[in-house]
Structure formats: structure tokens, C-alpha cells
Amino acid sequence: DIIVVGAGVAGVSASIAAAEQGASVILLDDSHGGGATALSGGVVYAGGGTDQQKAAGYSEDTPENMFRYLKEETKDAVDEETLRAFCNGSVSRLEWMQRHGAKFEGSLCPYKTSYPTDKHYLYFSGNEKSHPFSKIAKPAPRGHRMASPGFSGGALWQALFKSALKLGVRVLPTSKVERILLDDQGVTSGVEFKSLNTSSKAFQRHKTLTSLGQQHQLLLPNLAARILDRADTLWKRKALASKLNAPAVILAAGGFAFNPAMRQRYATDFSKVAPLGTRGDDGSGIRLGQSVGGSLRKMDNMSAWRFLYPPTALLEGVVVSQAGQRFIAEDIYGATLSDKMIRQNDSKGFLVLDSTQWAKAKQQLYQQTQSPLLLQRLHWLIWDHKKAPSIEDLATQLDIVVDVLRQTVVEY
Known part of the structure; x- marks a missing residue:
């Protein structure tokens, strides 16, 4: 058939x-x-009152709340009827997946992460807590990770x-x-x-x-x-x-x-x-x-990722462009950051931290990450970075105008 x-x-x-x-x-x-x-990581985006959300203490998420958030995320990429159907059927769809062998848990990750360790299988997987999304819809964790060790996909x-x-x-x-x-x-x-x-x-x-x-x-x-x-x-x-x-x-x-x-x-x-x-x-x-006659639209959009977290101490730094200006909130979803970096900043950006934040990130590393993400973060913290005793010296290394970077860091 x-x-x-x-x-x-x-x-x-x-x-x-x-x-x-x-x-x-x-x-x-x-x-x-x-x-x-x-x-993949095997993460299913679901909400509106799943059993896992309730187990984690987020029983107030509704299909309408989920819709408001996703409408802000997707803009006009998904028509309203389809998006409402997605949100209204989210709970039953997750239950359907579980009937067919998928397993999910309500063990909520307590810190900001792009992918939780094997201790946690529910997390805030998008921009739910970030501005302006948190003002449009009440934040709720909707990243339901398949309950299986490692990358769960x-x-x-x-x-x-x-x-x-x-x-x-x-x-x-x-x-x-x-x-x-x-x-x-x-x-x-x-x-x-x-x-x-x-x-x-x-x-x-x-x-x-x-x-x-x-x-x-x-x-x-x-x-x-x-x-x-x-x-x-x-x-x-x-x-x-x-x-x-x-x-x-x-x-x-x-x-x-x-x-x-x-x-x-x-x-x-x-x-x-x-x-x-x-x-x-x-x-x-x-x-x-x-x-056979199919039409295309939105083909100019791709999801490119540069997650700054975990470890969460990295979010205490400031993201700047090659021009030395802060161009986005550091806690934003990785694809949202990358989109702005690629389209408006010639695909370049820098995360500037002080020595206290750097040391804190190293302390958090093994508690908040696991392979393969751990390997990437180790690469960052051991090799893939620039270090200088002052903002002025760092700006010179990165070919950024000294006065602009200094002003950005002072204001931030």
C-alpha cells in the first residue's frame, strides 16, 4: 500500500x-x-504537560504555552495550523513513542547545557529561559532525551x-x-x-x-x-x-x-x-x-551550532565580533548564536573571559560534560584559545580594535 x-x-x-x-x-x-x-543525541522536543515534565515539577506547561514559544522561534517557517497540531498532540505523541519502545525520564538537568550527561534525561534544550523568549512564554524543559547512555539517538x-x-x-x-x-x-x-x-x-x-x-x-x-x-x-x-x-x-x-x-x-x-x-x-x-511537482521554500536556512555551554562558567564571559562589539546574549541557543555570527559577522566571533571564569570552567568540565562533547571542550580549554595578561594585548592578538574591545568589556 x-x-x-x-x-x-x-x-x-x-x-x-x-x-x-x-x-x-x-x-x-x-x-x-x-x-x-x-x-544524534536522541532528543525529542515535547511539552504541554508530559509525564516527565510533571515528574520534574513543571506541571503547568500547556500546549498553548508551548505554541507561544515555538511561534517566536519558527516565525513563518511553519503555518499556525500545523504548529498548533504539533503542540496539541505533543503529549500523546510522546506516549505513542513510548508504546513503541522509546524510554524517557523526568531527571531534570539543573544547569544550562547543550546536551546532558547520563545523570539527566530532561533539560531546557532551546531558548526557553533566554530573552526575549522567557517573556513570551513561561519557560519549561522540553528536551526529552531517550533514556540510554551516551548519544541516545x-x-x-x-x-x-x-x-x-x-x-x-x-x-x-x-x-x-x-x-x-x-x-x-x-x-x-x-x-x-x-x-x-x-x-x-x-x-x-x-x-x-x-x-x-x-x-x-x-x-x-x-x-x-x-x-x-x-x-x-x-x-x-x-x-x-x-x-x-x-x-x-x-x-x-x-x-x-x-x-x-x-x-x-x-x-x-x-x-x-x-x-x-x-x-x-x-x-x-x-x-x-x-x-513530481513538489515546491520548495526556506531553503536558505540551515542549523549550524556553536554552543558555548557547558561548562556554564563560559556563559559569564562576553561574546564579541571581529569588530569587538557584543552581538548576542551568551546564554542563547547554539544555532541562534551561529546564525547571527554567520549572517551578520562574517562567521567569526570570540568569547572573552577573565582568569576567574576560566578556572571555574575547568572545575566544572568533568561534572557537566561527557564524551564526545568532553573531548571538544578539552580541546578548547587546553589548546584552542588565545591568552593575554590584558584586554589590550588580547585585542592585538585577535586583530580587534583595542578601544572598542576595552569599551565592550567595561560596559558588560
Whole structure:
């Protein structure tokens, strides 16, 4: 009845929902499932009164309160009807995920963080406490992290994927859709794709290379690229053409972070940002949608992250541009900071701290972070910084006008 393209959490969730309604579903993935979700922290943004919020003492969050916050965040990117549906159904949707194997807890992180340690699975994951958002909606923690050690995205995906299989969803890995088929009336009739024979040595080799490459995706991207290049070459040599017929096709095939040409065309400001995700985020799903009449908008927006926290002592410093002027609040969400830094400050910014704040950050490091975030922060605090005995000397090192930086620090 339905073909789903892309086996990340979006595609798996769509498959489960369809199978629950009695539909027969085939799930195609260009790799081996998981998508960007499996590499992520496994955080589900939910609110409006979830059990986890109540357990943490935030029983007063409502769908309307959540809507007010998200409306300020999303502006006109999501229409009001869709956004209200998202907020109104948030509690039931999280419960639905739990029925299908996901696990969440109300252990609230007591400090500002971009991702909590394994002691905490609920946190303020956005700008809820920051200005001006805290004046528009009452702050509430809505970052529900899958209750599993480490980066929890893989565990979240595995739980839902197992549920999909139990419901009878048929999965075809290493299957790259190349064309959506239409009948004489222009109605969807199926897809053409290429895939590896799942019983072949080539398939097993491809799976091994893909797994190895994705293990290094975050910390060693150049090594990961070389390994994944070998997997791609193997697929191109051994993949066979096939066709499937179905009256409905759902596209859940990721974004275009790994397509340099599309990034340069649509999101030029972000063209030099290191991509996050998988090679499946090559824009192929978007192009498939376009090929049958789909339209595009908001393609110039990407989420680029430069989180200053944890440790929280770093928030006591002041963020300045190359011109030496403070350009944003330090406690703002990492993507919000990066957006302003990239679009308005030539992608450059500096966090200026004094020796007391620096020492405090080092003391907090091991209590507030864990790998892989810990490794990045260690890099910052040990190697990737400039140090000077005075504001004047620091400004000279950073090529900032001395008087401007001095005035900014004094005023702040």
C-alpha cells in the first residue's frame, strides 16, 4: 500500500503509523537504516504537560504555552495550523513513542547545557529561559532525551525500528530510489531503485564499511569520508535495478547538508559549515519531490551550532565580533548564536573571559560534560584559545580594535 523512502526516525515513524492502520508498508533506505537520528543525541522536543515534565515539577506547561514559544522561534517557517497540531498532540505523541519502545525520564538537568550527561534525561534544550523568549512564554524543559547512555539517538531509532518490524514493515536496505513512477493520470504508482542483494558478500562488506565510517563521522570526518567512499564505490559496482508499485510514496530521506552544490545554491551563507548527518543527506529526497511537482521554500536556512555551554562558567564571559562589539546574549541557543555570527559577522566571533571564569570552567568540565562533547571542550580549554595578561594585548592578538574591545568589556 505504501512505500516509505528513508529509514531514519521520521521514516520509521511513518511506517509504524501506516502499519497500525492496517497498511502494508515497504521501507527503503539508501544505507542500513538510522539516518541522522542514529548519530544524534536522541532528543525529542515535547511539552504541554508530559509525564516527565510533571515528574520534574513543571506541571503547568500547556500546549498553548508551548505554541507561544515555538511561534517566536519558527516565525513563518511553519503555518499556525500545523504548529498548533504539533503542540496539541505533543503529549500523546510522546506516549505513542513510548508504546513503541522509546524510554524517557523526568531527571531534570539543573544547569544550562547543550546536551546532558547520563545523570539527566530532561533539560531546557532551546531558548526557553533566554530573552526575549522567557517573556513570551513561561519557560519549561522540553528536551526529552531517550533514556540510554551516551548519544541516545541510536537507541531511540533501534527501539522504534524493532516495533516497525514487529508490525510487519518490510525493510529493503542499500536501496536508493532514483525515480518516482506516475501513471497516465499523473498519480503516484511506485518507484524505481537500485539495491544490493542482501545475501551477497557485497552487502555485508557495504554494511561493515558504513558502520565503521559512521562511527568516525563526528570526530574524524576526513577518515569517515574515505571509508564511506569505499562503500559508495562498492554499491555503484554491485547494485541492481528494481521497481516497486504502490499507490502512495512517503519521502523521509533527509536534508542536503552533504550536497555542496545545493548548499552553495540555496544556503550560500552556510556553504563552509562542516556538515552533520549522513551521506544520505544529499538532497536526493528533495529532488525526488521536485521531480513530481513538489515546491520548495526556506531553503536558505540551515542549523549550524556553536554552543558555548557547558561548562556554564563560559556563559559569564562576553561574546564579541571581529569588530569587538557584543552581538548576542551568551546564554542563547547554539544555532541562534551561529546564525547571527554567520549572517551578520562574517562567521567569526570570540568569547572573552577573565582568569576567574576560566578556572571555574575547568572545575566544572568533568561534572557537566561527557564524551564526545568532553573531548571538544578539552580541546578548547587546553589548546584552542588565545591568552593575554590584558584586554589590550588580547585585542592585538585577535586583530580587534583595542578601544572598542576595552569599551565592550567595561560596559558588560
